[in-house]
Amino acid sequence: MKKSYIAIFTTILFGSYFTSNAQQDPQYTQYMYNTQVVNPAYAGSREALSIGALYRSQWVGLDGAPKTGTLAVHSPIGFGNVGLGFSLVRDEIGIVEETYANIDFSYTIQTSAEGKLAFGIKAGANLFNIDFSKLNIADSGDIFENNIDNKFKPQIGAGAYYYTNKFYAGLSVPNFIESSYFDEADIANANVSVISRERLHYFFITGYVFDLSENVQFKPAVLTKLVTGSPLQVDASANFLFYEKFTLGAAYRWSAALSAMVAFQVTDELMLGFAFDRETTDLAKFNDGSYEVYLRFEIFKKKERILSPRFF
Numbered sequence: 001m002k003k004s005y006i007a008i009f010t011t012i013l014f015g016s017y018f019t020s021n022a023q024q025d026p027q028y029t030q031y032m033y034n035t036q037v038v039n040p041a042y043a044g045s046r047e048a049l050s051i052g053a054l055y056r057s058q059w060v061g062l063d064g065a066p067k068t069g070t071l072a073v074h075s076p077i078g079f080g081n082v083g084l085g086f087s088l089v090r091d092e093i094g095i096v097e098e099t100y101a102n103i104d105f106s107y108t109i110q111t112s113a114e115g116k117l118a119f120g121i122k123a124g125a126n127l128f129n130i131d132f133s134k135l136n137i138a139d140s141g142d143i144f145e146n147n148i149d150n151k152f153k154p155q156i157g158a159g160a161y162y163y164t165n166k167f168y169a170g171l172s173v174p175n176f177i178e179s180s181y182f183d184e185a186d187i188a189n190a191n192v193s194v195i196s197r198e199r200l201h202y203f204f205i206t207g208y209v210f211d212l213s214e215n216v217q218f219k220p221a222v223l224t225k226l227v228t229g230s231p232l233q234v235d236a237s238a239n240f241l242f243y244e245k246f247t248l249g250a251a252y253r254w255s256a257a258l259s260a261m262v263a264f265q266v267t268d269e270l271m272l273g274f275a276f277d278r279e280t281t282d283l284a285k286f287n288d289g290s291y292e293v294y295l296r297f298e299i300f301k302k303k304e305r306i307l308s309p310r311f312f
Helices: 002-017 184-189 282-286 303-307
Strands: 049-057 067-077 082-093 096-110 116-130 148-163 167-173 201-208 216-227 233-242 246-253 257-265 270-279 290-299
Touching: 082 116, 096 148, 233 257, 246 270, 270 282
Parallel strands: none
Antiparallel strands: 049 067, 049 290, 067 082, 082 096, 096 116, 116 148, 148 167, 167 201, 201 216, 216 233, 233 246, 246 257, 257 270, 270 290
């Protein structure tokens, strides 16, 4: 029975995943804490050795639903102008598994007394797997007869990130290489008229911190994602930070989901974040929502950064 559910889900998924002109990278509700995964220029901007981990379980209760885990480590090196980091993403959707591993490098320019502009590049690899044995296939072809195991695809991306203590904005393309998921010969033998190809993803993120009182800060933020052949995706969020310890917020993913977020600055070094999404589409009838947990641990912070923690 479970195999049938996976087949139904994968049929729906592959309708957009393999026959459209584009495919979306993993999405995150707590994107404001997970910036390095999509923008290498963020590396080193926390002015500490920063270790962040995120796990997202999407559409809970639906067999084959997406599950994503990320790990991002970064730190300034040398005199602080250079940032170096490592990012790892593990993404599972139905019968598809992908692992992204990248080295992130940034260089920061002091543009004013408060402003800094960083430029970054990321380079690494993606390993792609498909297990067709999990499907019930009525009409199998050559493309479905052999699993895809650890297909290697190189990645090269770049980004820019401007920030002060109150404002930030970033623009990035995590991967410029448009790799195919299948060999052209396999596509021809299976009489499939399109080739699944990784498309360019453009990310724009921005936010601002308002001091509402001595102990309350408000931060609206927006993440915009653009992929050729896919609808524009916009995530808008609003977070309140109380006494530099407790964060409470909400978010809206355009024509997709409503979200609630909460975070705790447990110690000067440790922060925990949680998020819950509820679909605003018909898909809400078939799942129990999406859950996300985030952890950030930082050491070797500058003293002034501890006394005045940055909200992003």
